Amino acid sequence: MRKPIVGVMGPGEGAIEADRSRAKQLGRSIAERGWIVLTGGRNTGVMDAASRGAKEAGGLTIGVLPSADDRNLSEAVDIAIFTDLGNARNNVNILSSDVVVACGMGLGTASEVALALKTGKPVVLLGVNSATVAFFQQFASRFVVVETANEAIDAIESFLHPSV
Amino acid sequence: MRKPIVGVMGPGEGAIEADRSRAKQLGRSIAERGWIVLTGGRNTGVMDAASRGAKEAGGLTIGVLPSADDRNLSEAVDIAIFTDLGNARNNVNILSSDVVVACGMGLGTASEVALALKTGKPVVLLGVNSATVAFFQQFASRFVVVETANEAIDAIESFLHPSV
Amino acid sequence: MRKPIVGVMGPGEGAIEADRSRAKQLGRSIAERGWIVLTGGRNTGVMDAASRGAKEAGGLTIGVLPSADDRNLSEAVDIAIFTDLGNARNNVNILSSDVVVACGMGLGTASEVALALKTGKPVVLLGVNSATVAFFQQFASRFVVVETANEAIDAIESFLHPSV
Amino acid sequence: MRKPIVGVMGPGEGAIEADRSRAKQLGRSIAERGWIVLTGGRNTGVMDAASRGAKEAGGLTIGVLPSADDRNLSEAVDIAIFTDLGNARNNVNILSSDVVVACGMGLGTASEVALALKTGKPVVLLGVNSATVAFFQQFASRFVVVETANEAIDAIESFLHPSV
Numbered sequence: 001m002r003k004p005i006v007g008v009m010g011p012g013e014g015a016i017e018a019d020r021s022r023a024k025q026l027g028r029s030i031a032e033r034g035w036i037v038l039t040g041g042r043n044t045g046v047m048d049a050a051s052r053g054a055k056e057a058g059g060l061t062i063g064v065l066p067s068a069d070d071r072n073l074s075e076a077v078d079i080a081i082f083t084d085l086g087n088a089r090n091n092v093n094i095l096s097s098d099v100v101v102a103c104g105m106g107l108g109t110a111s112e113v114a115l116a117l118k119t120g121k122p123v124v125l126l127g128v129n130s131a132t133v134a135f136f137q138q139f140a141s142r143f144v145v146v147e148t149a150n151e152a153i154d155a156i157e158s159f160l161h162p163s164v
Numbered sequence: 165m166r167k168p169i170v171g172v173m174g175p176g177e178g179a180i181e182a183d184r185s186r187a188k189q190l191g192r193s194i195a196e197r198g199w200i201v202l203t204g205g206r207n208t209g210v211m212d213a214a215s216r217g218a219k220e221a222g223g224l225t226i227g228v229l230p231s232a233d234d235r236n237l238s239e240a241v242d243i244a245i246f247t248d249l250g251n252a253r254n255n256v257n258i259l260s261s262d263v264v265v266a267c268g269m270g271l272g273t274a275s276e277v278a279l280a281l282k283t284g285k286p287v288v289l290l291g292v293n294s295a296t297v298a299f300f301q302q303f304a305s306r307f308v309v310v311e312t313a314n315e316a317i318d319a320i321e322s323f324l325h326p327s328v
Numbered sequence: 329m330r331k332p333i334v335g336v337m338g339p340g341e342g343a344i345e346a347d348r349s350r351a352k353q354l355g356r357s358i359a360e361r362g363w364i365v366l367t368g369g370r371n372t373g374v375m376d377a378a379s380r381g382a383k384e385a386g387g388l389t390i391g392v393l394p395s396a397d398d399r400n401l402s403e404a405v406d407i408a409i410f411t412d413l414g415n416a417r418n419n420v421n422i423l424s425s426d427v428v429v430a431c432g433m434g435l436g437t438a439s440e441v442a443l444a445l446k447t448g449k450p451v452v453l454l455g456v457n458s459a460t461v462a463f464f465q466q467f468a469s470r471f472v473v474v475e476t477a478n479e480a481i482d483a484i485e486s487f488l489h490p491s492v
Numbered sequence: 493m494r495k496p497i498v499g500v501m502g503p504g505e506g507a508i509e510a511d512r513s514r515a516k517q518l519g520r521s522i523a524e525r526g527w528i529v530l531t532g533g534r535n536t537g538v539m540d541a542a543s544r545g546a547k548e549a550g551g552l553t554i555g556v557l558p559s560a561d562d563r564n565l566s567e568a569v570d571i572a573i574f575t576d577l578g579n580a581r582n583n584v585n586i587l588s589s590d591v592v593v594a595c596g597m598g599l600g601t602a603s604e605v606a607l608a609l610k611t612g613k614p615v616v617l618l619g620v621n622s623a624t625v626a627f628f629q630q631f632a633s634r635f636v637v638v639e640t641a642n643e644a645i646d647a648i649e650s651f652l653h654p655s656v
Contacts, residue, residue: 002242036243062243068259068283068414078166079200079226081245082259084414086396087607088580092256095232095246107610107631111603115579118599119232135627139599232578248578250560251443252416271446271467275439279415282435299463303435330570364571390571396587396611406494407528407554409573410587420584423560423574447560 004035004160005062007097009113010046011106019046019104022127024053025149026103031059033153035160038097040089041065041081043074046103051076064093091115099124099159101152105132117143122159126152168199168324169226171261173277174210175270183210183268186291188217189313190267195223197317199324202261204253205229205245207238210267215240228257255279263288263323265316269296281307286323290316332363332488333390335425337441338374339434347374347432350455352381353477354431359387361481363488366425368417369393369409371402374431379404392421419443427452427487429480433460445470450487454480496527496652497554499589501605502538503598511538511596514619516545517641518595523551525645527652530589532581533557533573535566538595543568556585583607591616591651593644597624609635614651618644 008026010019027050030037037054039047041063051061055076063077068084083089090112094100100116101124102109113136116123123143125133133145144155172190174183191214194201201218203211205227215225219240227241232248247253254276258264264280265288266273277300280287287307289297297309308319336354338347355378358365365382367375369391379389383404391405396412411417418440422428428444429452430437441464444451451471453461461473472483500518502511519542522529529546531539533555543553547568555569560576575581582604586592592608593616594601605628608615615635617625625637636647 001239002244005243062245064245075165079169079243080166080260081226081228081256083247083256084259085249085256085416085580086412086583087610088413088577088583090583090603090607091578091580092245092247092249095248096244105630107606110606110627110631111582111610114599114603114606115582118579118603129630131623131626131630134623135602138597138621138623139602249416249580250419250576251446252413252419252577254439254443255414255416255418269466271442274463274467275418275442275446278435278439278442279418282415282439293466295459295462295466298459299438302433302457302459303438329567330572333571390573392573403493407497407571408494408588409554409556409584411575411584412587413577413584420573420575420577423576424572 004098005038005096006030006035006156007038007093007100008046008050008103009040009093009100009109010103011109012040012042012045012047014106015045015104018127020049022149023049023103026050026101026126026152027053027059028057029149029153030054030156031057036060036062038062038064038093040093041074041077042072048074048076050103064089064096087111094119094121097121099156101126101156103127124152124155168262169202169260170194170199170320171202171257171264172210172214172267173204173257173264173273174267175273176204176206176209176211178270179209179213179268182291184213186313187213187267190214190265190290190316191217191223192221193313193317194218194320195221200224200226202226202228202257204257205238205241206236212238212240214267228253228260251275258283258285261285263320265290265320267291288316288319332426333366333424334358334363334484335366335421335428336374336378336431337368337421337428337437338431339437340368340370340373340375342434343373343377343432346455348377350477351377351431354378354429354454354480355381355387356385357477357481358382358484359385364388364390366390366392366421368421369402369405370400376402376404378431392417392424415439422447422449425449427484429454429484431455452480452483496590497530497588498522498527498648499530499585499592500538500542500595501532501585501592501601502595503601504532504534504537504539506598507537507596510619512541514641515541515595518542518593518618518644519545519551520549521641521645522546522648523549528552528554530554530556530585532585533566533569534564540566540568542595556581556588579603586611586613589613591648593618593648595619616644616647
């Protein structure tokens with residue numbers, strides 16, 4: 001009965017334009033399907049872009065922040081969960097998402113993908129390079145590699161509603 | 165721009181009927197004002213009653229759970245945040261609430277009221293006894309003691325919109 | 329085979345001289361018995377005094393800090409656990425202690441006593457007033473109230489080695 | 493004045509014999525230098541082997557556990573920190589270590605290396621393959637890749653006492 005929650009992870013300050021652009025489109029498409037976007041909640045990089053995209057499409061956005069207050073909160077977050085856990089909040093992001101999308105890659109995102117795969121959450125890797133794919137392939141198989149936001153949506157759909 | 169989040173804390177398995185009844189009415193009234201209800205998310209006691217009340221009035225409910233999965237999740241929770249933090253998640257509840265209401269009292273609730281007052285969050289004590297009031301009065305003053313859900317709503321309103 | 333760990337909790341910046349004095353003597357006596365002192369690790373109040381007392385007697389001290397680094401670390405801590413959890417680290421203090429002593433009372437300490445009693449850890453309340461005792465008595469019985477560090481040591485001993 | 497703490501991370505149940513063997517030797521050598529070994533504390537894989545090695549050499553061992561109690565605690569841990577944080581405890585391991593050694597690789601270890609590099613902690617990768625090195629090289633440079641426990645000790649020494 002609860003709406004699916006799609007976690008969109010990715011670089012913060014270090015995000016490149018391609019990551020932010022894909023994140024925004026992804027956020028918009030997630031919202032259009034009636035799913036909820038969950039991010040790390042800060043006003044930068046992929047998390048900010050995904051939340052903004054979702055708001056453009058009238059969606060609901062959750063931000064799970066490393067901080068205790070709203071100093072770096074994205075304006076596009078509807079529901080802010082202030083954890084004061086620092087990087088330990090990455091695990092909360094993962095556990096609270098039905099599917100995890102990594103839109104681009106960085107060290108924080110790598111920790112989230114690793115914890116997601118360890119926990120058994122389905123993962124979509126969007127716009128990552130072959131070195132990243134080769135690394136995670138050593139340890140897990142429950143992830144899909146895609147290049148566009150549209151392909152990511154198809155992959156999320158498949159994870160949420162596996163056909164027989 | 166974000167909707168106010170009212171945290172409703174209180175006993176779980178040990179809740180008495182009066183606590184649950186007040187929590188349900190409180191949840192309903194919070195939702196009627198357009199505020200969001202945040203609880204500990206489990207399917208028992210005050211947290212479950214408050215979420216159920218809010219859903220009866222068409223409100224949005226957030227549950228911040230101690231567990232990693234939905235085994236003990238209340239059916240009345242719309243957005244489940246799975247923390248896997250055990251009792252350490254109590255601090256997340258507090259930090260993510262604009263006002264904290266303790267509806268009844270127990271050891272978990274006591275830890276939340278203590279952390280809320282320490283953090284400077286406004287607190288409403290609903291239906292607690294004089295020993296509880298006497299205890300917290302030693303350390304803090306930013307709390308209000310009330311007997312009914314209606315009075316709690318007035319107190320929340322005063323904290324959210326202080327008149328000059 | 330592991331040495332018993334005694335958690336000494338109490339006010340930080342707000343500690344009064346009597347709390348600090350008792351904490352120092354307590355730390356010394358814990359170390360003399362060959363037990364390990366665990367505190368919140370900061371360089372202030374009861375935690376600092378207890379660690380200093382233990383070091384005077386050549387004991388081992390553990391500090392479990394709310395921060396990510398050693399900026400506010402007590403010089404008397406041998407082993408610093410940096411949690412970056414803020415107040416959520418209070419639960420780690422409790423879980424890692426075989427017996428918890430509250431030396432004085434404040435909001436942070438109240439949260440720790442509440443979580444300790446909830447978890448079933450034995451608690452010694454040292455130098456607290458009747459309002460505090462009356463509050464916790466409502467919810468739990470596995471605690472002892474004492475006035476001196478010597479009495480606290482006896483109480484810890486009884487919890488660690490219950491006679492038949 | 494505090495003794496250096498060396499975090500030894502690595503696969504748990506999935507550790508291969510080569511990882512466990514290197515971890516044991518590493519634990520022994522760390523203890524011989526007077527440093528403290530910190531691990532994830534469970535009775536399996538690299539963490540158990542590293543702690544056992546350190547105890548053979550009379551060293552001090554810290555275990556930072558994901559659980560709330562000692563059910564899966566290694567016998568070779570002297571000081572057990574029970575976090576009840578699940579995988580979020582990985583960040584506590586990192587922050588509490590002066591140098592982090594990954595002895596082998598897996599998803600949990602990957603999350604720890606990623607968080608360590610993100611936090612700026614020096615990292616030694618011991619016995620990992622080229623895919624792992626290639627992955628982390630994309631994002632950070634403060635790590636050393638070695639093949640033997642002896643080389644790991646030299647690398648730790650260089651990080652702890654950088655020559656001018």
